[in-house]
Amino acid sequence: MSHGYIRVAAVTPETTVADTKANAKSIIDWSFKAADAGAQIIVFPELCITGYTCGELFFQDTLLGEALQALRTIAENTKVLDAIIFVGMPLYYKGHLRNVAAAISHGKVLGFVPKTHLPDYSEFYEARYFEAGPEYAESISYPNGDIPIGAELIFSCESIPGVEIAAELCEDLWVPDSPSTRAAMAGATVIVNLSASDELTGKAAYRRQLVSMQSAKCYVSYIYSNAGIGESTQDVVYPGGGIIAENGRILAETKPFKGQMTITEIDYTESLKRRDQMTTFELDDDDYERVPFRLSPKRIELTRPIDPHPFVPSGREHLRERCEEILDIQAYGLRKRLEHTHSKTAVIGISGGLDSTLALLVTVRAFDILGLDRKGIIGVTMPGFGTTDRTYENAVTMIQTLGVTFREINISAAVRQHFSDIGQDETVHDVTYENSQARERTQILMDIANKEGGLVIGTGDLSELALGWATYNGDHMSMYAVNCSVPKTLVRHLVRFYADFYGKDDENLRKVLLDVLDTPVSPELLPPEENGQIAQKTEDLVGPYELHDFFLYYVLRFGYTPEKIYLLAKAAFKTGTSEEAYDTDTIKKWLKVFYRRFFSQQFKRSAIPDGPKVGTVALSPRGDLRMPSDASARLWLDAVENL
Numbered sequence: 001m002s003h004g005y006i007r008v009a010a011v012t013p014e015t016t017v018a019d020t021k022a023n024a025k026s027i028i029d030w031s032f033k034a035a036d037a038g039a040q041i042i043v044f045p046e047l048c049i050t051g052y053t054c055g056e057l058f059f060q061d062t063l064l065g066e067a068l069q070a071l072r073t074i075a076e077n078t079k080v081l082d083a084i085i086f087v088g089m090p091l092y093y094k095g096h097l098r099n100v101a102a103a104i105s106h107g108k109v110l111g112f113v114p115k116t117h118l119p120d121y122s123e124f125y126e127a128r129y130f131e132a133g134p135e136y137a138e139s140i141s142y143p144n145g146d147i148p149i150g151a152e153l154i155f156s157c158e159s160i161p162g163v164e165i166a167a168e169l170c171e172d173l174w175v176p177d178s179p180s181t182r183a184a185m186a187g188a189t190v191i192v193n194l195s196a197s198d199e200l201t202g203k204a205a206y207r208r209q210l211v212s213m214q215s216a217k218c219y220v221s222y223i224y225s226n227a228g229i230g231e232s233t234q235d236v237v238y239p240g241g242g243i244i245a246e247n248g249r250i251l252a253e254t255k256p257f258k259g260q261m262t263i264t265e266i267d268y269t270e271s272l273k274r275r276d277q278m279t280t281f282e283l284d285d286d287d288y289e290r291v292p293f294r295l296s297p298k299r300i301e302l303t304r305p306i307d308p309h310p311f312v313p314s315g316r317e318h319l320r321e322r323c324e325e326i327l328d329i330q331a332y333g334l335r336k337r338l339e340h341t342h343s344k345t346a347v348i349g350i351s352g353g354l355d356s357t358l359a360l361l362v363t364v365r366a367f368d369i370l371g372l373d374r375k376g377i378i379g380v381t382m383p384g385f386g387t388t389d390r391t392y393e394n395a396v397t398m399i400q401t402l403g404v405t406f407r408e409i410n411i412s413a414a415v416r417q418h419f420s421d422i423g424q425d426e427t428v429h430d431v432t433y434e435n436s437q438a439r440e441r442t443q444i445l446m447d448i449a450n451k452e453g454g455l456v457i458g459t460g461d462l463s464e465l466a467l468g469w470a471t472y473n474g475d476h477m478s479m480y481a482v483n484c485s486v487p488k489t490l491v492r493h494l495v496r497f498y499a500d501f502y503g504k505d506d507e508n509l510r511k512v513l514l515d516v517l518d519t520p521v522s523p524e525l526l527p528p529e530e531n532g533q534i535a536q537k538t539e540d541l542v543g544p545y546e547l548h549d550f551f552l553y554y555v556l557r558f559g560y561t562p563e564k565i566y567l568l569a570k571a572a573f574k575t576g577t578s579e580e581a582y583d584t585d586t587i588k589k590w591l592k593v594f595y596r597r598f599f600s601q602q603f604k605r606s607a608i609p610d611g612p613k614v615g616t617v618a619l620s621p622r623g624d625l626r627m628p629s630d631a632s633a634r635l636w637l638d639a640v641e642n643l
Contacts, residue, residue: 002160002299003563004162004564005268005302006160006265006266006300007037007039007041007264007265008040008041008043008244009043009263010254010263011225011260011261011262012044012045012225012241012242012254013026013030013044013260015045015052015227015228015229015231016051016230017230018063020070023048023050023051024070027048027087028074031081032081033261035082035083038298038300040298041086042086043192043225044225045088045194045195045196045227046115046170047088047194047227048194049071049074049088049089050063050067050090051231052088052227053231055129056129058097064097067091068089068091070089071089074087074104075108079106084103084110084165085105086102086104087102087104087194088196089102090129098112098133099115100113101113103165103293105294105295108293109142109144110291111147111148111149111150111291113166113167113168114149115168115169116132116151116179117171118130119171123236135152136150136287137153148291150289152288152289153167154290156292157293157295158293158294159297160295162268162269163190163268163295165190166191166192168191168193170195170197173210173211173224181217185285186283186284186285187283187285189268190221190266191220192224193225194225195225196231197226198237198239199236199237199239199256204241204255211243211245212245212250216248219247219278219281220246220247222243224245225242226239226242227240228241228257239256240254240257241255241258242259242262243262244264246266246267247274251264263303264303264304265302265303265304270558273559274558302567308572310549310553310554311490311549323501326486326494326615327361327498330486331369332366332612334346334362334366335370338372345376345449345454346363346366346378347380347445347448348360348377348445348456349441349442349475350380350395350398351395352390352391352398353519354492354519355461355491358495359457359458359482359483360377360399360402360404361402362482364404375403377404378405379399379406380408380409380444381395382409382411382440383408383412384440385526387528388532389532394512396408397508397512398512398516401512402509411437411440411444429527434523438470438474441474442475455479456480457478458478458481458483458609458611459478459481460475461486462484462617462619463548466487467597468600468601468604469597475523476608480610484612484618485613485617487552488549489545490549495516496513520537520539521539523538542593543594547587547591547594550565556624557616562591562595562643563643566588566591566643569582570584573587575587588640588643592637592640599633600633602629602631603629605619605627
């Protein structure tokens with residue numbers, strides 16, 4: 001099963017200007033290389049059969065006739081390949097010379113797509129040789145029967161539903177109304193671009209941006225192949241280079257002058273998923289002709305990069321910008337709520353763990369934005385049966401370092417009284433034992449907020465909401481939940497960022513944040529071990545948060561099947577390699593736990609407080625997740641069992 005993936009290649013063969021026989025041989029050889037590597041969509045550059053830089057030679061009948069013969073040679077010699085191949089050539093048709101992309105599959109020429117926008121500026125003189133169009137499909141006589149020609153063609157794979165390919169050529173991408181935009185609205189999920197773009201200082205970055213943005217706004221996979229080695233350098237130089245993008249992400253690329261083939265897998269179903277979610281994406285395919293072809297579905301072993309931490313900003317280049325943006329969304333959300341309620345006091349429980357640390361940093365940021373005294377933030381530490389010296393000291397140090405008001409309220413006596421009232425045996429460390437402590441802490445925070453005229457700031461994160469890892473009407477509840485759409489992996493990342501960038505000027509703050517990061521995640525509701533270390537480690541009970549966050553992203557962002565998520569997880573965490581983070585049994589185990597808890601805990605999410613959305617995945621019942629609390633997980637659990 002392909003799970004919606006198909007391998008594709010952008011190829012830049014070495015060109016011999018005006019030598020169609022040599023170019024055909026090179027195209028054939030590279031087609032076999034790409035197919036041997038598993039590629040089933042193979043894209044070559046603009047006018048690659050003749051060379052882009054032929055100039056006045058395009059008026060020579062000899063060149064045009066040999067170009068057509070070369071196309072037949074390529075089709076005949078690649079008919080054994082299970083692929084669709086796009087090549088560029090000049091085509092004389094009804095008294096007009098067109099710059100076209102020819103689609104070939106299993107020895108058959110499927111159709112011709114003419115270039116719509118012909119540049120006639122600077123070093124480009126295409127309008128001197130070629131004419132645009134036709135826009136609407138017409139028929140051209142060919143030895144094996146009539147073949148469609150027109151800009152509005154979509155090559156539709158009958159054997160792999162969802163693979164719908166449209167073509168455009170070079171300049172078509174650079175204009176405001178690109179043909180690929182209309183093709184996407186007609187249902188194309190894959191766009192191929194046969195290009196001949198010369199190299200100038202800074203132009204490579206601009207090309208890259210264009211490809212990325214077009215794939216993003218059209219919700220398509222985009223395969224770009226540029227002319228390179230062998231083109232005439234009389235006035236300009238062609239760099240080659242392929243770019244493969246998917247919905248705004250660059251999946252693979254060959255840098256200019258650095259290689260001849262770019263190959264990876266695209267997920268054509270992702271485009272369909274994104275379009276389904278975007279109600280403003282309207283399909284209109286009235287004028288497009290579908291050209292059928294067939295490919296054999298293949299089981300794909302992923303080679304494309306799969307980020308194991310999809311919620312976390314990647315790369316150092318924009319790291320600070322992205323993290324500041326997330327912190328600002330959280331802080332400005334809280335700012336509005338404080339302003340609206342005329343509150344100058346915020347109450348927050350500080351455990352010395354990751355979530356409360358981030359919530360405190362965000363609250364401080366909001367107060368600074370409003371110009372309020374940080375003393376209006378009441379940081380409450382509430383030691384209980386499971387509190388360790390390490391987390392207690394970190395909580396106290398953080399409160400003092402950030403200059404907020406410190407309060408300590410030990411909950412042990414109150415909880416023991418509650419146990420006595422309800423008949424709970426303190427030696428029985430069951431769910432009542434644990435939740436009584438969580439609810440006592442929440443009661444304290446709520447009452448302090450009432451007394452001081454302030455708001456209780458929630459600390460729970462997105463991962464906990466997904467798994468239901470919160471005490472209902474305990475830490476589940478607050479007056480504003482600043483972390484509600486921040487998953488645990490991102491919480492960790494943001495605290496690390498804060499330590500690295502803001503801790504440079506405050507060594508005490510940096511030191512305590514780094515120790516918080518190094519502390520095992522725990523609700524600390526069970527007594528510590530004899531050596532004083534944390535006994536209750538969350539990830540030992542519910543599983544690694546990085547796995548659960550990975551599952552959550554693909555379950556909610558795209559609605560992928562358990563089978564596909566399992567495939568992605570194995571690739572992301574390098575299962576079966578020397579870099580393996582989790583083996584297959586471990587992934588299956590925690591994937592099952594994820595689905596079981598995700599479905600069973602919806603009732604908690606149906607009653608969560610307000611909080612700011614920071615990313616594309618959120619769980620608010622008022623916005624992103626309208627899910628019945630009584631939905632069965634059986635289908636998903638069965639699928640995991642059958643992996």
